């Protein structure tokens with residue numbers, strides 16, 4: 369149906385059709401409500417086209433090759449750079465060799481489930497009222513903001529003019545620069561540095577802190593730094609970019625570094641964190657609050673703080689509220705909000721246990737898909753101490769589990785659990801090594817379920833799997 373013929377009123381309006389907006393819309397629709405979703409760019413959002421999907425599509429062939437090379441009898445695999453880029457292109461639905469990305473698959477899903485899509489940049493213009501492309505839409509019940517984030521570009525002299533790559537250009541590039549400089553040493557930087565190093569770029573990471581992956585246990589950042597160095601990446605820690613200049617729009621980039629060094633590159637990737645997509649969204653105009661970084665301030669039920677109205681009507685989920693910049697955690701918030709809105713509309717008392725995404729506060733599970741992978745859930749040692757929890761930390765090399773040795777010759781990696789000594793439960797776990805990603809869910813179950821270690825002891829891991837690291841950690845703890 370042409371957009372001008374669409375209704376002006378829906379029960380729920382969702383702004384932003386990234387993975388989080390899609391989930392909120394789906395859940396509200398399943399509760400029997402009419403739902404419109406508004407998207408200014410691609411349905412599927414940053415995650416599908418410029419973040420999770422392309423980066424993991426790029427990394428997987430590199431992981432698979434290395435896994436094969438580490439097993440006696442299958443050492444012959446090699447990375448084919450053009451094949452790696454082609455695989456990524458299929459994941460982001462690139463149209464031929466153009467720069468156009470096609471979201472018709474995601475649009476087809478919205479049509480199929482009966483959610484109305486409107487294209488354009490939306491903004492709040494009043495209570496339950498949203499404007500998009502000159503049309504004013506009313507939400508009978510609720511508006512959900514799921515507008516996500518964009519790459520942060522720090523105010524370094526010359527950086528804005530230097531035409532630097534953000535995650536968008538890096539994840540969609542068909543060109544492999546000879547020399548790639550990466551500003552930042554967080555997850556985006558480490559994952560993408562490894563990709564470009566593996567497909568032929570000479571990569572240099574410039575990180576101002578004294579380690580990579582600063583949100584994780586220090587041993588994880590150290591292991592990833594060592595691995596990147598083995599891949600030929602120069603990792604400059606404790607280093608700042610003082611200024612940037614570029615010869616013409618696509619010429620050589622020069623980065624002046626603290627300490628008087630100069631770095632030359634063919635492209636510069638800025639990966640120093642995110643900035644919320646709240647500019648011009650109208651949150652404050654309807655009384656809502658933004659925090660100092662511009663993220664939408666929400667209650668534990670994702671209601672936007674400060675909003676006027678006789679009952680709650682404005683919610684913010686996913687990256688835009690800044691609570692956990694991860695797709696799975698945003699989708700978890702979205703499911704909770706969809707259910708909350710459904711219950712409120714039906715006049716039911718919402719089940720607080722189900723409609724409050726309380727597990728975010730326990731420390732989100734996350735996998736950094738570098739080689740070695742970093743799979744972590746809950747709190748780091750430092751976070752647990754800062755929270756005042758009396759803890760004991762247990763560390764073991766990953767090859768304490770027989771399964772690790774079978775996974776790869778000379779398997780390298782480390783595992784840590786952080787135990788709350790007063791309650792006898794796990795509050796954090798980190799596994800670093802090849803193929804550790806799927807170990808994290810057991811940790812999440814133990815942490816979220818507050819499973820006593822004495823009960824966890826009876827969850828026997830199969831022999832000979834990498835999960836036997838759990839048994840070894842509990843034995844080391846003293847069980």
Ligand SMILES: Cc1cc2nc3c(=O)[nH]c(=O)nc-3n(C[C@H](O)[C@H](O)[C@H](O)COP(=O)(O)OP(=O)(O)OC[C@H]3O[C@@H](n4cnc5c(N)ncnc54)[C@H](O)[C@@H]3O)c2cc1C
Pocket residue numbers: 383384385386387388389406407408409410411412413414415416418419420421423424488489490491514515516517535539556645649685686687688692693694695696697698
């Ligand atoms: C390189 C990279 C790799 C990542 N890898 C992972 C990973 O492996 N696993 C993981 O869990 N997380 C990963 N993340 C984080 C993940 O991408 C985000 O947490 C996730 O995209 C958040 O989803 P969202 O729906 O909240 O926002 P987004 O995906 O940013 O979607 C928001 C949508 O809202 C639209 N929008 C914005 N403003 C408006 C407006 N005013 N009107 C209409 N539409 C609007 C945008 O166009 C966009 O489509 C990665 C991030 C990056 C940068």
Ligand SMILES: NC(=O)c1ccc[n+]([C@@H]2O[C@H](COP(=O)([O-])OP(=O)(O)OC[C@H]3O[C@@H](n4cnc5c(N)ncnc54)[C@H](O)[C@@H]3O)[C@@H](O)[C@H]2O)c1
Pocket residue numbers: 522551552553554555556557559574575576577580581582583607608609639640641642693694734735736737
């Ligand atoms: N696999 C995954 O789950 C995955 C992958 C990518 C991104 N993400 C999410 O996306 C978010 C953003 O990732 P990110 O890597 O952009 O941010 P980040 O916050 O994880 O890391 C940013 C890094 O940049 C450094 N930095 C900041 N300013 C700097 C400067 N001027 N010069 C040099 N270094 C500077 C910081 O010290 C930090 O180490 C993360 O919170 C993460 O949760 C997740």
